[in-house]
Amino acid sequence: MNVVLRTTAGRWTPLLLVAPILAITPILAITPILAITGCGLQAAPQPPSLKLPQPVTDLSGTRAGNDVSLHWTMPKRDTDKVLLKGDQKVHVCRRIGTGNCQPAGDLLLAPAAAASYVDHLPGELTSGDPKLLVYTVLLQNHLGHDAGPSNLVYVASGTAPVAIASFSAKASADGVILQWNPVPDTELIRIHRKLLVDPKAPKQDQAAGSPPPLEQTLEVSGPDKGVALDRDAALDNKYQYSVERVRKLDLGGHAFEESSTISEAITIDARDVFPPHVPLGLQAVADPEAHAIDLSWTPDTELDIAGYVVYRREAGSTAAPARVSPPDLVSPSFRDASAVPGHNYAYSVSAIDRDGNESERSADVEEGLPQQQ
Numbered sequence: 001m002n003v004v005l006r007t008t009a010g011r012w013t014p015l016l017l018v019a020p021i022l023a024i025t026p027i028l029a030i031t032p033i034l035a036i037t038g039c040g041l042q043a044a045p046q047p048p049s050l051k052l053p054q055p056v057t058d059l060s061g062t063r064a065g066n067d068v069s070l071h072w073t074m075p076k077r078d079t080d081k082v083l084l085k086g087d088q089k090v091h092v093c094r095r096i097g098t099g100n101c102q103p104a105g106d107l108l109l110a111p112a113a114a115a116s117y118v119d120h121l122p123g124e125l126t127s128g129d130p131k132l133l134v135y136t137v138l139l140q141n142h143l144g145h146d147a148g149p150s151n152l153v154y155v156a157s158g159t160a161p162v163a164i165a166s167f168s169a170k171a172s173a174d175g176v177i178l179q180w181n182p183v184p185d186t187e188l189i190r191i192h193r194k195l196l197v198d199p200k201a202p203k204q205d206q207a208a209g210s211p212p213p214l215e216q217t218l219e220v221s222g223p224d225k226g227v228a229l230d231r232d233a234a235l236d237n238k239y240q241y242s243v244e245r246v247r248k249l250d251l252g253g254h255a256f257e258e259s260s261t262i263s264e265a266i267t268i269d270a271r272d273v274f275p276p277h278v279p280l281g282l283q284a285v286a287d288p289e290a291h292a293i294d295l296s297w298t299p300d301t302e303l304d305i306a307g308y309v310v311y312r313r314e315a316g317s318t319a320a321p322a323r324v325s326p327p328d329l330v331s332p333s334f335r336d337a338s339a340v341p342g343h344n345y346a347y348s349v350s351a352i353d354r355d356g357n358e359s360e361r362s363a364d365v366e367e368g369l370p371q372q373q
Contacts, residue, residue: 052079053088053111053139056150061135063155064244065163065261066126068119070135072150076112079147084111089140092117093149096125096157097132097252104135121157130158130258132251154254161186161245161260169241169266173274175231178241180263182226188246189220190259191228196238196267212237235272235304236355240265275359276302276351279332284347284367292337293367297349299332304353310334315344315366344368 054075061070070092078084087108093101104119125133133156136149165181178191193216212234220228224245233239245260281298295310307330311321325334339345345368348361 050079050145051082051084051141052145052147053084053141054079055146055148056137056139059135059137059150059153061153061155063121063160063258065160065259066121067261068121068133068135068155070117070119070137070153072115072137074109074111074113074115075139078141086110089142089144090115090117091138091140091146092119093136093138094119095134097134101136125157127159128157130156130249130251132254133157154251154256156249156251156256156258160258161247163260164189164243164245164263167241167243167263167266169239169268171235171268171270171273172229175229176233176239176241176268176270178228178230178243180226180243182224183245184224186224186245187221187248189224189228190244190246191218191220191230192216192242192244192262193218193230193233194240194265196240198238233270235270235274238267238269240267242266272304272353272355273357275357276300276305276353278359279308279349279351279362282347282349282362282365284345284365286339286367286369287335288341288370290337291339291341291369292335293339293345293347293369294333294335295347295349295365296333297362300351302351302353304355306330306352306354308332308334309350309352309358310336311348311350311361312336312345315346315368317346321346321348321361339369341369342371 054077056072056075059070059072061068063069074088074090076084087110090107090109091103092105092107094104095101105117107115107117109115119135125131132154135153135155136151138146138149140146162183167178167180169176169178171177195212195214197214216232218228218230218232242263242265244262246257247259248255248257277300279297279300281296283296285294286292287294297308300308307328308325309323310325310329312324313319313321324336324338334349336345336347344366346364346366348364350361351359
């Protein structure tokens with residue numbers, strides 16, 4: 001910047017004032033940067049995470065025979081809500097009543113996994129009077145620390161119910177008959193039934209209604225007679241059955257069940273080879289003007305009835321009766337238009353189900369057409 005003029009040898013020469021520029025430039029360019037970088041806020045120091053897995057909250061368990069089966073869901077986060085990584089240490093604890101924890105098992109399980117463990121009870125806990133057993137699981141970090149036990153699960157020690165022996169199944173017209181060796185003082189028999197579906201079989205039409213459930217549990221209470229009839233088992237299906245004895249207990253204010261070892265599963269192909277009931281109430285009435293004999297009977301109420309067959313022979317004959325009805329007779333009535341005037345006939349009727357099983361013939365009913373004049 002030219003700020004002063006002076007003469008030198010008769011000429012004017014501009015004088016540059018440099019010092020003010022050098023003095024001002026560093027102040028404007030550097031001072032603001034130093035001011036900004038020197039005024040940051042520091043966060044409060046945080047303690048290191050202990051990486052404690054969250055406690056299990058859905059522990060459940062049952063005793064069957066001399067085994068206690070435990071089930072639970074592994075947590076996926078620690079107590080700081082950070083996702084867990086790698087397998088986690090699980091310690092299974094068993095105690096008698098209010099006693100000290102007895103180690104029952106140690107496992108390594110993945111976060112968020114559906115977990116299970118079977119505790120094989122020692123001999124001293126599988127005989128004698130029942131005592132309250134309490135189970136918990138503890139999830140530990142790499143240092144063996146935990147955030148507390150799971151919820152409590154209660155079962156009983158002592159002698160388990162007697163296992164089912166000589167279990168068998170057979171089909172009958174009324175359902176599936178199950179048999180086993182009875183044992184006195186049995187409170188409850190629990191039967192597990194599974195419908196075995198052929199994957200190649202055509203799917204049931206939805207218009208036909210809801211399909212039967214694949215698995216069902218049936219119970220028989222009262223004195224153990226060693227036999228049960230499953231009336232709900234539909235014939236022409238394949239089933240798998242298993243059974244166990246169950247005892248209900250109340251110890252220390254806790255109500256629960258314990259059962260015997262479940263029996264081996266048996267499979268039965270419940271084919272319908274059973275004929276329907278014999279039709280009742282057969283009547284025959286001649287219609288001379290129409291040259292026919294009308295027959296009717298009480299309809300069969302069985303669910304699998306497909307139709308009826310009408311038989312005829314000469315009255316007093318010992319010959320086998322002949323079928324006179326069409327193959328698609330579904331109504332409980334029939335008109336015999338082939339009757340010959342002047343002949344008396346003995347009629348009978350049978351029922352046929354959807355599997356082609358035919359009942360015995362009904363008792364004969366005689367009727368005839370008068371001789372034409």
